[in-house]
């Protein structure tokens with residue numbers, strides 16, 4: 356087992372002042388269990404303090420470190436060097452920002468713009484429903500509860516939306532659909548009709564052509580395309 360690897364990172368840079376973008380090569384030695392966020396930090400420390408990238412929790416829960424690595428949207432905080440070398444079969448990595456929002460600088464994208472898609476579906480209870488079991492908890496069937504819990508594992512990392520070709524052509528995007536479906540499945544919500552209007556509109560689920568790219572890249576292993584299929588079928 357190798358203890359460290361000589362890596363080549365080809366990173367897409369973007370300078371907002373000159374609006375120029377280019378690929379910059381960094382050669383760096385990295386221990387086998389460093390995560391890609393650790394390697395980016397090492398580059399900042401040892402090679403280039405100007406390289407900008409994003410992360411927050413670094414425990415695969417906030418979705419802020421999503422980048423495209425050798426064409427695949429991934430969480431940089433979750434990817435160990437040795438796993439990356441094995442998965443891609445190379446020590447050379449091309450790293451680009453996710454594509455659902457414009458870059459602000461280097462690997463940092465305008466997440467507010469990306470979140471506009473999620474905010475479009477109003478990811479909160481719009482019309483609180485009347486609880487038919489007055490004085491008791493809201494009831495939800497075990498079958499719906501299972502789906503609900505699965506869908507609420509989404510961290511809005513936008514990896515699925517980046518992988519989805521339709522997301523770049525007017526579709527609100529797979530994670531926005533999931534966020535809406537979460538509220539549809541929620542017995543406390545009484546705005547299903549309003550939600551379906553958007554989900555069945557020109558920006559909605561029929562933009563999806565079931566390529567499964569979203570399910571394939573989801574770092575939480577959510578079968579995103581299956582949820583979109585549920586909306587298409589009206590099976591909540």
Ligand code: SF4
Nearest residue numbers: 519563564566567569
């Ligand atoms: S299955 Fe649908 S939502 Fe998922 S990536 Fe393909 S087109 Fe996009």
Ligand code: SF4
Nearest residue numbers: 509510512513515573
């Ligand atoms: S469904 Fe998966 S890939 Fe898409 S935003 Fe949620 S966690 Fe990320």
